[in-house]
Amino acid sequence: MRTLKYAILGLVNSCPSTGYDIAKEFKKELGNFWRARHSQIYPELKKLVDEGLLEYKVVISGEVLEKKLYFIKEKGKKDFFNWLNKDEPMVPTSKDKFRLRMYFSHNIEKERLINLLESQLEQRLTKLNFLKDRMSKYKEIPKLEEEKYGDYMVLEGAIMREDAYVRWLKKSIKRCQEEK
Numbered sequence: 001m002r003t004l005k006y007a008i009l010g011l012v013n014s015c016p017s018t019g020y021d022i023a024k025e026f027k028k029e030l031g032n033f034w035r036a037r038h039s040q041i042y043p044e045l046k047k048l049v050d051e052g053l054l055e056y057k058v059v060i061s062g063e064v065l066e067k068k069l070y071f072i073k074e075k076g077k078k079d080f081f082n083w084l085n086k087d088e089p090m091v092p093t094s095k096d097k098f099r100l101r102m103y104f105s106h107n108i109e110k111e112r113l114i115n116l117l118e119s120q121l122e123q124r125l126t127k128l129n130f131l132k133d134r135m136s137k138y139k140e141i142p143k144l145e146e147e148k149y150g151d152y153m154v155l156e157g158a159i160m161r162e163d164a165y166v167r168w169l170k171k172s173i174k175r176c177q178e179e180k
Contacts (some may be wrong), residue, residue, distance in 0.1 A: 004036050004044050005053075009080040012054060012072045014147065019045055019068065029151055032131070032158055045070060053079055102172075114176050121169040128162040135159060 007030065011022055019042050026036045036044075045068075048054040053076030056068040072080070098120055105113055135155050142149040 006083045008044055009076050012070050013080055016069050016071045117169055117173045124162055124166050131159045
């Protein structure tokens with residue numbers, strides 16, 4: 001399944017966009033749970049146009065810069081909403097190099113293990129604080145039909161995930177420090 005396809009369709013469904021606009025979204029909101037590089041976005045845009053899901057018009061920016069502004073077609077909306085409403089089985093757990101390393105932690109000297117755990121804790125706390133800062137822009141929970149409800153819901157889940165990771169790291173550090 002080309003999940004990037006649906007991320008792009010969803011973005012263009014919300015607002016006609018250039019490839020550059022789409023790439024910026026992956027660095028902002030979507031970047032907290034989904035990544036895509038320019039090298040993935042532009043070929044996918046071409047496929048979506050070829051499949052009749054998107055269309056574009058060339059617009060002039062400045063004096064000579066031409067860019068493509070993409071619009072979703074009715075067929076694209078139908079495909080996007082079919083995907084959006086689809087119930088799918090849970091996907092396998094994503095790869096986490098740090099947890100894999102910790103699986104083999106019995107091979108790491110105690111002080112080095114504590115250092116690794118503390119470093120990861122610092123990184124996770126930075127991410128958690130970033131997410132909480134983003135959440136602070138919401139003075140109240142958006143209504144279900146508001147466009148920002150999805151962002152709120154995903155952000156809330158990300159905060160809960162990072163909070164659980166932080167608690168696990170703190171518990172692991174404490175356990176290591178207490179062991180003789």
